Amino acid sequence: GLLPEEGFVVIAGKRKIGKGWFTMQAANACATGGELLGRSARRCKALVYALEDNPRRISRRMKKQGIPTSADIVWCFRWPGWPAVAKRIIEGQFGLCIIDTLSRAFPEMKQNEGEAVTSVLAAVQEFGLSEHVLIAATDHERKTVPGSIHSMDEVVGSQAKTAVADAILQLHRPQGKQDTVLSADGRDYEEEIE
DSSP states (O other), X not given: OOSOSSEEEEEEEOTXXXXXXXXXXXXXXXXXXXXXXXXXXXXXXXXXXXXXXXXXXXXXXXXXXXXXXXSSEEEEOSOOOXXXXXXXXXXXXXXXXXXXXXXXXXXXXXXXXXXXXXXXXXXXXXXXXXXXXXXXXXEEBOOOOTTOOOOGGGBTTHHHHHHHXXXXXXXXXXXXOOSOEEEEEETTOSSOXX
C-alpha cells in the first residue's frame, strides 16, 4: 500500500535526509517478508545499486538497522548500464531493484530536458511493468529557499520524471522539526499519503 508492486518509482529528498536508509529498509522488508513503516511487504529478492556507497558503509548501516546478512539482498557498487541491469533482474528473478541514485546511474541524461528524461526513464518504467518488478530510484531535490512550501516541483527535472514515474515518494523535514516526513503520490493512490 505504500510502494507499487511493479513499475518505476522515484524516491526524492534533499541531501542527507535519509533516502539511502529508507531504501535499505525497503529492501530488507521485501527480502525478509517483513514490514516497511508498519505495512507488510511483498516478499521478493532485492537488487540494490548503492552507487554513492561502499561495502564497509553498507555493512555498518545493515548492522545499525538490524538487517540480517542472510537477507535476500544483492548489493552492487558499480553501474554496468541499464541493459546489463535489466538482464540481471530477469536472470536473478528479482522483484525489487533499487538504484541509488538516478544521476549516478544515468549521468548522460540531461535532467532538465524533458525529452531526454522521458526517453531514458520510460524504458525503465515499461520494463518494470512488463517484468512485474519495482524499480525504485533515489533522486535529489533542488535547493530551495528556507520556509518555502514542499512540493513535487522540487524534484530535479520534475515534470518529465513525475510524468513517467508510477509514484513519487518524497522525504522532507518541516522547518524547525526533527522528524522526517514521507509523502507519496502517484497513479495508484486515491490521494497523496503522508
